[in-house]
Amino acid sequence: MSVLDSFIAGLPKAELHVHHVGSASPRIVAELAARHPDSPVPTDPEALADFFTFRDFAHFIEVYLSVVDLIRDAEDVRLLTYEVARDMARQNIRYAELTVTPFSSTKRGIPDAAFVEAIEDARKAAESELGVTLRWCFDIPGEAGLEAAEETTRIACDLKPEGLVSFGLGGPEIGVPRPQFKPYFDRAIAAGLRSVPHAGETTGPQTIWDALTHLRAERIGHGTSATQDPKLLAHLAEHRIPLEVCPTSNLATRAVTDLERHPIKEMVAAGVLVTINSDDPPMFGTDLNTEYAVAARLLELDAHGVAALARNAVEASFMDAAGKAALTAEIDAYTAAWRG
Numbered sequence: 001m002s003v004l005d006s007f008i009a010g011l012p013k014a015e016l017h018v019h020h021v022g023s024a025s026p027r028i029v030a031e032l033a034a035r036h037p038d039s040p041v042p043t044d045p046e047a048l049a050d051f052f053t054f055r056d057f058a059h060f061i062e063v064y065l066s067v068v069d070l071i072r073d074a075e076d077v078r079l080l081t082y083e084v085a086r087d088m089a090r091q092n093i094r095y096a097e098l099t100v101t102p103f104s105s106t107k108r109g110i111p112d113a114a115f116v117e118a119i120e121d122a123r124k125a126a127e128s129e130l131g132v133t134l135r136w137c138f139d140i141p142g143e144a145g146l147e148a149a150e151e152t153t154r155i156a157c158d159l160k161p162e163g164l165v166s167f168g169l170g171g172p173e174i175g176v177p178r179p180q181f182k183p184y185f186d187r188a189i190a191a192g193l194r195s196v197p198h199a200g201e202t203t204g205p206q207t208i209w210d211a212l213t214h215l216r217a218e219r220i221g222h223g224t225s226a227t228q229d230p231k232l233l234a235h236l237a238e239h240r241i242p243l244e245v246c247p248t249s250n251l252a253t254r255a256v257t258d259l260e261r262h263p264i265k266e267m268v269a270a271g272v273l274v275t276i277n278s279d280d281p282p283m284f285g286t287d288l289n290t291e292y293a294v295a296a297r298l299l300e301l302d303a304h305g306v307a308a309l310a311r312n313a314v315e316a317s318f319m320d321a322a323g324k325a326a327l328t329a330e331i332d333a334y335t336a337a338w339r340g
């Protein structure tokens with residue numbers, strides 16, 4: 001491990017773009033698969049490691065769906081959520097806004113109230129036992145259309161769990177125009193939730209404009225294509241609308257052809273508030289510490305530069321002012337004490 005890698009490993013961090021099911025590591029999947037022996041997912045660690053080795057996007061979807069298939073009851077949801085927080089604690093992630101897709105579970109017959117109770121139980125246990133603060137972004141799986149939008153909005157607004165802070169939109173962008181989701185975002189925003197759709201990952205800058213205009217996005221998931229539009233970049237910088245950048249994910253999904261061509265440098269140069277995130281870490285063979293190391297390499301950062309990225313995530317988060325001040329102070333104290 002390089003000196004900078006050890007700095008990153010110990011650095012207290014916040015993560016803003018990471019998916020619930022997409023965070024299931026082989027260890028967690030083995031536990032879930034053991035609860036459901038009829039599942040085709042291997043429980044043997046070696047076979048599972050092989051299953052999880054990223055090959056291409058189609059294989060990622062296959063892995064993702066087989067994990068979705070293992071989330072069958074509220075206890076699975078609780079186990080997944082708590083164990084994801086355990087993996088975060090190991091990386092010194094102190095705070096995470098986890099993107100949760102309740103529709104995937106309610107569609108499979110887990111009652112909405114039981115789903116919400118399970119994630120909330122796990123959240124409270126993770127905070128007291130692991131020192132990880134979890135918040136939720138309930139997201140619409142865009143490919144499932146307006147039925148999913150209606151159901152997600154209903155669960156978010158009617159059940160409104162204590163940990164819920166934001167409302168998102170994921171899934172494919174091509175063929176799933178953002179403006180159709182405006183009424184659902186309007187309801188979620190009226191209920192006090194913040195708007196954080198994915199946009200501009202696999203489509204051009206117009207999708208990001210649509211997310212800003214129609215969905216009133218306060219942060220953008222990915223926003224990779226923003227650099228194709230100087231006006232948009234200037235708008236994001238001026239209005240302090242952060243981008244949730246996930247470098248390895250962008251490579252895995254072919255949103256960028258190679259990491260060296262990732263537009264993160266242009267984003268930073270334009271003054272955009274950039275945050276570093278892992279998206280679906282075990283499925284893309286990464287974790288948040290690795291993503292920070294990638295960003296440090298691409299942006300040619302030393303420890304102080306990496307600490308500044310960690311502070312960006314705190315600033316761009318939906319923590320209250322006291323929470324932001326406390327985590328920023330922790331980052332600063334760690335950096336000041338660092339003798340790399």
Ligand SMILES: [Zn+2]
Nearest residue numbers: 170198221279
């Ligand atoms: Zn994502």
